[in-house]
Amino acid sequence: MDKHMTLLTHINNVCRSASYAISKIGRIRKFIDQATAERLVHAFATSRLDANNSLLYGLPKTAIAKLQRVQNSAIRLITCVKRDQDINAVRRDLHWLPIRDRIVFKLLLITYKIRHGLAPAYLTDLLMDYIPTRTLRSSSQYLLQPPSSREVATDYYGKRAFSVAAPSLWNSLPLAIRNADTVYKFKRQLKTHLFNNPSD
Template structure:
């Protein structure tokens, strides 16, 4: 009865918005917990595209331009990080991040890396904002970290995470120029 675009709008309004709400708090959660949320997203994609239960879901998510839940969480965390580093987020978040500056001249001094603090407990400490954010940020390609605007970052970050999903990041950056907003 519904057109594809109307059905997608309904799914975004009722399901995707709930999956994304405060999902930055899920950073560092166990794969088992993330998988439960991924099953919800997969079911929504199957309903929307009328895909059979046993068909592989990755091509469907790719066609819909939906990031898997793990990457959606990373996207949100990295978006908050960019805002914190550029004065667009609350001050208390910016204070949790420290830029890497070596005591002597090194090639890495202008890389835009953040200091990853030492943690005593790998379970709870590994989920903290001050530990997880620098770890994710430092693993980004410099072409993503060097975005001039929030719009550029969103575009480059989505491309980067989509390519990571398909293990094609290196190939993509070597063969295609980045397209921004």
């Protein structure tokens, strides 16, 4: 953590360790098949990219781009595609979400677990169900109460807070996803939704 909360030191360390793992796997890539290469990359590289990634929500594109370049290197290693080939198309073939959407996915998964009593109290206490003062259609929409304008700082840091970001992202989901009755269904539907509606 740095004094400006940019997390750049953390990002640089993650990129360094993940890139090192990718280079090591690259040395044996010609001796293994694609499925084995993908398992190794998930175990030693993308697991590092995903660890604690919900903390990275709202960071500038330049910061996320560093992590994206590492993911792109992992994809090229697995698929052996040339550098001039469209990496986005190859990523979709692997059914991988880009880094920015993986961050959103993690935030929303945590939010789902909070709403279903599967998260610790210190997180649960940050969110409240939306309860209108009178009966409205929104009463059955499984929405979260966004913080009031007085409670939320309008600067860069306030918008990144979990108590601000989670209700905003959750309430923007289709009802069918918010209403998923198992974690497995939620994850499957959410991933499809993010593929069809990628973050900018």
